[in-house]
Amino acid sequence: MQGVIAEQGMNEMWGESTVKLRAENAERGQLFNDGNYAMFIHWGLYSQLGNKVDGKTYYGIGEWIMNPRMAGIPIPEYKKLAGTFNPQKFDAKAIAKLAKNAGMKYIVITAKHHDGFAMYDSNACDFNITKTTPWAKDPMHELADACRAEGLGFGFYYSHNQDWTFPGGGKGPQVDENGKAATFDDYFVKKCLPQVEEITTQYGPIELVWFDTPGNMPKKYVQQLVDVVRKNQPNALVSGRAGHDLGDYETLGDMEVPHKNVKGMWESVDTTNDSWAYAWYDEYWKTPKEILRRLIACVGRGGTYMLNIGPRGDGSVPERAARSLRESGEWIRRYPQVVYCTDASPWEHALPWGDVTVKGTKLYLSVFEWPTSGKLYLPGLKTKITSAKLLKGGMGESIKFSSSNGWTIFNLPTVTPEKLVSVIEVDLAGAPDVDPVFGLDPEIETEILAEFAKVENAELSHKRWMEKFGEWKSVHHVHNWTPEGKATFEVDVIKSGDYNVSLTYAGEGRLVWGVNVEGGEHIQNEQNSSHNYQKFPIGWVNFPTPGKYKIAVTCLEGNSKTSSLKAIRFSPVQ
Structure with missing residues (x-):
């Protein structure tokens, strides 16, 4: 395997530690807890390279392209990219509309990634989009306004420890422009803390500050950042990757969708292909069905799913990614009760034909593998069923069911009513009581x-x-x-x-x-x-x-x- 990294080393970089998001008038954490689905955006100077430097393609996540483990671009050369960054096709309203049509409830975008380039108008450092690019606009203001117009939440990603271009930043230069030794405190006081102050005061109410890769950053620094967020945005959440148990919830490993229920407040962060930032060669897009499978798996395990897009350097969103998001979003609009304001599956794991989410005394069976025999087998349900319906958009058709050896058997048409995922709504006489033992389906592997x-x-x-x-x-x-x-x-x-x-x-x-x-x-x-x-x-x-x-x-x-x-x-x- 290429690029193997030990589990311990990865955990040290991500610094997972913890304790769900909301629309503007909701209580703190409600939109995270009830919405269950969000858009992540990785966009920066690295996007215009698209993983190609001096004619050579580098395979991997694009936002790390300047790092020695990718192309190893020297800082002066990398900074020159700002002089050609002119994203004329960036359309904040279209991106917010895409997130809304996808069924997502909030957007989190990279204000500053590890490369140190601020994608907003920062007075703390001139290496930013308004001061060093011919475009000279602040896209974060446009996107924040567009999100509010669509009724979406808005938040920022901020790399608080790593900064590869500012003296003293994590994994950055250790001397300043005058050759004087620089410390992490220099970076933190001059750039990091002021920039977190900026992003939490200049863009209206925000839902989330998504810190990343704290590594060995001392707790005193993280605490100061969290205090700034609490002071300026008391309704915002702080990601678990802030470090030192100071975040509000847990973020699982990158691209990780759990297989068993996870307790507490958590999210899975994933991407529409294999790279977070745009990579010219990466056309391995998740299909609408795969997006729904991973989303419902996260909700069924008790968490939230944040799915990333990587706009090109010109600001445009790859159409194949957008198409998958829109098509899966059309399904969510027909079956919102499956995704929003739901609880984890009492089976605590997926089933051979699909997955289960819960809302009160209703079960929603999301059937990905339709049984052509006309019989769907559900093991271990102990609570009495009062009725069952096969849903078709907003309508429901009653279906018959029976019991055998502790299993429930639903009688279904032999042809699935939905192209992507069909849904059975099961009404129970009370809260679901389930034996989560694995049942061997008599028809499906x-x-x-x-x-x-x-x-x-x-x-x-x-x-x-x-x-x-x-x-x-x-x-x-x-x-x-x-x-x-x-x-x-x-x-x-x-x-x-x-x-x-x-x-x-x-x-x-x-x-x-x-x-x-x-x-x-x-x-x-x-x-x-x-x-x-x-x-x-x-x-x-x-x-x-x-x-x-x-x-x-x-x-x-x-x-x-x-x-x-x-x-x-x-x-x-x-």
């Missing part, structure tokens, strides 16, 4: 991730890595297997019979895996491994009767010390 296993004589941990610079991947995996090591999964079976078992894993060379049904069959098989978590078949197992079973996975032979188990999958043999 069921994947159970390793993080849901009980692990003995091996290790279960979370690791992250970068496949391109800044493109984060992550996995919870079982590794460091001993001869007695096993990962045990509990499953609930509604239909007895044979199921094909596959494992998703990585490792080196030859590996022999065993799968054991407690009180039943044992199977094992040898397969080669891969570095990127491919799915390998192991064999069939039989569940003789409906009910609950425990399934143990073991690494029996081969390079077991390198083996890394990500998931087990069950497909009914039909």
Whole structure:
């Protein structure tokens, strides 16, 4: 893998620590808590390069292009870019309208990223968009006004620790223009603190200040910044990446959508392709269905989803990104009750066909994989159902349902009523009471991730890595297997019979895996491994009767010390 960074090193950079956003007249945190969906924007000098410098393309996140780990552009050369930055196609009203049409409730944009260039009119440092570019406008005023006109919240991203161009800034020059040694205090007092004062006083009410990468920044500095936000914007939230447990909520790792419910107030930050800032080559856009899958997964796990766009250097938004946002937004307008003001799924994880969100005594089943048999299986629901409807826009058609072995079975048409995601509204007699055990769907493949296993004589941990610079991947995996090591999964079976078992894993060379049904069959098989978590078949197992079973996975032979188990999958043999 290229650019592997240890989990500990990444955590030190992001500095996660903590304690949801609101429209202008709402209480503090309400829009974050109820809106659940926001737009992130990464836009700056780096955007006009688009990851190409002197004819060479650099693959990775564009906002780091000047850093030595990317193109390594010297500070004087990088600052010259301001002389050609002229974003004539920037349209604040169109961007705010795009966010509104996407179903997003607020926008957070980069006021200053690690490169130190302020994208607003700053008096604290001349390296800013109004003083050093031929455009000489403040786009933040335009965007703040456009957001308010659309009824959206507005907030700023601010890199408070890293500043690569100001003397004394984190990872920046250590001497000033006169050759005198510069300290972090010089940067903080002369630039950072005054700029946070500016962004919290010059743009009207804001919803959020999104600090980033505190690293080893001392607590006294972070506290001063938080105090400024509290004084000037008492209704604004502060991101967990401020550091030192001074933020209001937790931000998960970049591009990370959790698989199990997360307690407390949190957000996932993601991007519409692989880069945060614009990269000319990056056309790997998330489809409307994938955006909805990740959004509903975040809401279903109890959090908020902030999805990034990266405008080009001329200020325009790539149309393919905008199209995906608009199409997914059209779906949200038809089914707002699925996304806004909802609670986490009582199953605490996704289901084979989709996901669940909750509003009071109503369940909303978002069906991504439509069952062509006309039967949808819901395991573990204990609360009585009073009615169920298949929604079509604002209308609902009653559907029949039955119970069997602790499962609910809904009778559906064989053709999905929606192109992207169909929705079933389930009314309950009371608050949902659920057994969150994984049910093996009798028609659709069921994947159970390793993080849901009980692990003995091996290790279960979370690791992250970068496949391109800044493109984060992550996995919870079982590794460091001993001869007695096993990962045990509990499953609930509604239909007895044979199921094909596959494992998703990585490792080196030859590996022999065993799968054991407690009180039943044992199977094992040898397969080669891969570095990127491919799915390998192991064999069939039989569940003789409906009910609950425990399934143990073991690494029996081969390079077991390198083996890394990500998931087990069950497909009914039909």
